[in-house]
Amino acid sequence: MNRRTPSGAAVLRPGITAAITDTVLAELVERGYARLSMEGVAKRAGAGKSALYRRWHTKQEMVLAVLAELSVPLADVEDTGSLRDDLRAMIGAVAAWLTEPPFSRILPDLTAEANRTPELAEAVAATIGEPRRALARPTLERAIARGDLPADTDLEMAQDLMAALIYWRLVVRQAPAEPDYLDRVTETVLRALGASTK
Amino acid sequence: MNRRTPSGAAVLRPGITAAITDTVLAELVERGYARLSMEGVAKRAGAGKSALYRRWHTKQEMVLAVLAELSVPLADVEDTGSLRDDLRAMIGAVAAWLTEPPFSRILPDLTAEANRTPELAEAVAATIGEPRRALARPTLERAIARGDLPADTDLEMAQDLMAALIYWRLVVRQAPAEPDYLDRVTETVLRALGASTK
Known part of the structure; x- marks a missing residue:
């Protein structure tokens, strides 16, 4: 694949950052899968929604990436x-x-x-x-x-x-x-x- | 125990009537335990709320009686x-x-x-x-x-x-x-x- 290197805010750090991981786990424990939302995770983790959507297309993808x-x-x-x-x-x-x-x-x-x-x-x-x-x-x-x-x-x-x-x-x-x-x-x-x- | 025989609407039929059983099961399947309510079951089963509360004090008692x-x-x-x-x-x-x-x-x-x-x-x-x-x-x-x-x-x-x-x-x-x-x-x-x- 031919990929250009993204710059600035578009750089994805490797792995899943601790803040997002912790937030996804906390939301799953406290609210459960059905009520978890990418918006809610972004807000609680202090991250932009776009930071999440650049990594995962859906809530299911995000949750399973963290759990896996x-x-x-x-x-x-x-x-x-x-x-x-x-x-x-x-x-x-x-x-x-x-x-x-x-x-x-x-x-x-x-x-x-x-x-x-x-x-x-x-x-x-x-x-x-x-x-x-x-x-x-x-x-x-x-x-x-x-x-x-x-x-x-x-x-x-x-x-x-x-x-x-x-x-x-x-x-x-x-x-x-x-x-x-x-x-x-x-x-x-x-x-x-x-x-x-x- | 000394029990007087209740009359009219207060008579409890033995066992759990089919309408209540079917409604509790349907609500558990469709909405899940957390969102099931005795009010909702009474309404859907066409029964009075008091008919349910005479039998069971709580939702937990009612659900477990039906499932058991x-x-x-x-x-x-x-x-x-x-x-x-x-x-x-x-x-x-x-x-x-x-x-x-x-x-x-x-x-x-x-x-x-x-x-x-x-x-x-x-x-x-x-x-x-x-x-x-x-x-x-x-x-x-x-x-x-x-x-x-x-x-x-x-x-x-x-x-x-x-x-x-x-x-x-x-x-x-x-x-x-x-x-x-x-x-x-x-x-x-x-x-x-x-x-x-x-």
Whole structure:
């Protein structure tokens, strides 16, 4: 592409500036996706509306860019070579993402909104879900290669398992969990996958 | 209790009348919990406000009474004596509850609302979650008694498993599922529980 270098106010700083990120998160927590507006974010962040519209065409694009920038790297967990340790680390990272503010406040609202708007659901999957799963998948593939998981492991089910139990217990049910709950989830997932590391 | 029999308009018909039930469900689907009001329900159902307030003190009570009356009986699945068949039937019933209208539209919104309001979360658990779990638990206890499940089976985790995968895949992710998805979930749950019926 042939791009000329913009000057002055038109220069876009790389990444998403802290003020906009913080404001988008605060608005999502306090008001929810449906009532958030680009105008409201610009005003609260002390930025011009045009500064936002130069970066994102729509509210959906803006919100998902902010959420993806913070959510995707959290799925990048170090591969230790031990399936149990890797699963425990991944499950711990998923639990932190799903259950700690601000995401614990944002994700249930975003899920409800995506349930009304299939286009939003697809965009959430494309910008957050799939990139997160792509980061975690090699760890499972290496476990298969080592023989710690069956060769025919259903990777999508495996990845669902790591988030599903936590989301259901702690976010949907909001039920209490034992101190060793994440360890128990890890053992449950290992059994569910037919792992040979017992 | 010493109750006098009310007469005329004050007589409360047993159960929840169809008009109120249908209206509460429609309002939850179309407007969501936050914007539903007892006044709005009374008007749309063609009932007097007093008819509603005689039954329920608050919107929360009314909504949960309607949802519980429809949700709880769905968890009452016939016990076949075969763990695999029982789990498959329970998982099928949970999937129908979570993924078919009107509940597929109502539950994500209710979850988001309960996330903002701990009191609502507790009431949902008391009126819907716990009664549903109490209905399904004896089937698992019989499987333990038969030796099909380990004696130390974590029943709460077992019950979470039956809903969690489905909710995560089909409601949160809104991802496609293979035609045999519920069978695969059943096999995954059997393995996760260390079931001896293979």
